[in-house]
Amino acid sequence: MSKKIKNVCVYGVGGVGGYFGGKIAYEISKGKHAIQVYFIARGEHLKAIRKQGLHLLTDKGEFVCYPNVATDKVEQIPIPDLYLLCVKGYDLDNTVASISKKIHHDTIILPLLNGVDIYERIRTNLHQAIVSPACAYVSSSIENPGTIRQKGPEGQIVFGKDPKYVDYNYTYLIEFFNEMGIGNTWYDNPYPVIWEKYIFITALSLMTAYSGKTIGKVLADDKLKSMTENIMKEVVLIGRAKNIDFEQDIVEKxxxxxxxxxxxxxxxxxxxxxxxxxxxxxxxxxxxxxRWGKEYNISIPIITEVYGALMAR
Structure with a gap:
């Protein structure tokens, strides 16, 4: 009999965590699953969720989602079978420290953060539990305290084997996401796909902040689009130096x-x-x-220029 997920903790209920956590909480509320879901949030957002639930606004409808517990203290919840880590990169180390005493040996940690070295950063401070390298595709954000707005295609989670536990059986996790109606794709080696997401988010994050324009406006401007494409090519150069096997048309894709x-x-x-x-x-x-460009002696002039300009402001 396969293992079942009974307790889920969504740590960080912003755009990403609010979307996936909201979908889980809404599905559980139908009464078909004996699962508990816990939200770790803070501030006015937490107060609003406690008072009136999490409101998830999507192109397919509006949903009110009630977690079993919403708190800013992980000590107040039981040990989860699954953590969705949906914090920002600068909060990762503190988050890992806070959950380190709230895990079983086979608790699964799924980090849905930007970046390609997240697994390594987690493993530096956490030597137990299963950590599945992962990333998420979703366009969502906090519209108001207690409200998440998602636009465009439905969110997708991409994940794969923990390099430390290559024989671990993840079948029950895949079944869980399917039962919750969450799009997911499994890869034995998820790193090429995580790097694909990194190419995407790096180029668009740098260029939207640099130009002050939305994604659509960046791509509609020939000069900004060219810079975006060149950033993607520079990220690919770094990835290849780190032995990532990209598809030939990865930039156009x-x-x-x-x-x-x-x-x-x-x-x-x-x-x-x-x-x-x-x-x-x-x-x-x-x-x-x-830093990687210097380490591998690879020139990345557009990233250097754009990032330098952003930090100088």
């Missing part, structure tokens, strides 16, 4: 994916940058690549 997003979409990094937030994910998209 990634540009097409960007064209499928709603014209007025802003990236998460762009929203943080425009708010003047001191904490943002710029280092994930710029600093990390510049």
């Amino acid at each position: 990634t540009l097409q994916k960007a064209r499928n997003f709603p014209y007025e979409t802003k990236t998460s990094f762009q929203r943080d940058y425009e708010k003047g937030n001191a904490r943002h994910e710029g280092d994930i998209f710029g600093g990390t690549l510049i």
Whole structure:
């Protein structure tokens, strides 16, 4: 008999966590599944969720989603069978420290963060549990406290084997996502696909913040589109140096994916940058690549120029 997921913790209920966590909570509320879902949130967003549930607005309808518990203290929940880590990269280390005493040996941790070194960063501080390298495709954000707005294609989770536990059986996790109506794709080696997402999010995050324009407007401007394409090519150069096997047409394929997003979409990094937030994910998209470029002696002039301009502001 296969293992079942009975307790799910969504750690971080912003755009990504609010979308996937909301879908899970809504599905569970139908009464067909003996599953508990816990939200780790904070501030006004947490207060609103506690008071009136999480409102998930999508192109397919509006849903009110009630977790079993919404809290800002992970100590207040039972040990989960599954963590969806949906925090920003700059909060990852603190998040891992906070869950380190709230895991079983086979608790699954699915990190849905931007970046391609997230698994390694988690494993530096966490030596137990199953950590599945993963990423998510979804265009969603907090519209107001307690409300998540998702636009465009339905969200998808991509995930694969923990390099530390290559023989672990993930069948029950795939079954769980299917039961929750969450699009998911399994890869024995998920790293090429995680890097594909990284090409996409790096180029668009840097260029939307740099230009102050939405994804659609960046792609409609010949100069900005050319810069975006060149950033993608530079990320590919770094990825190949790290032995990632990309498809030959990966840049054109990634540009097409960007064209499928709603014209007025802003990236998460762009929203943080425009708010003047001191904490943002710029280092994930710029600093990390510049350091790797130096390490592998690879020239990445457009990333260096754009990131430099962003940080100088």
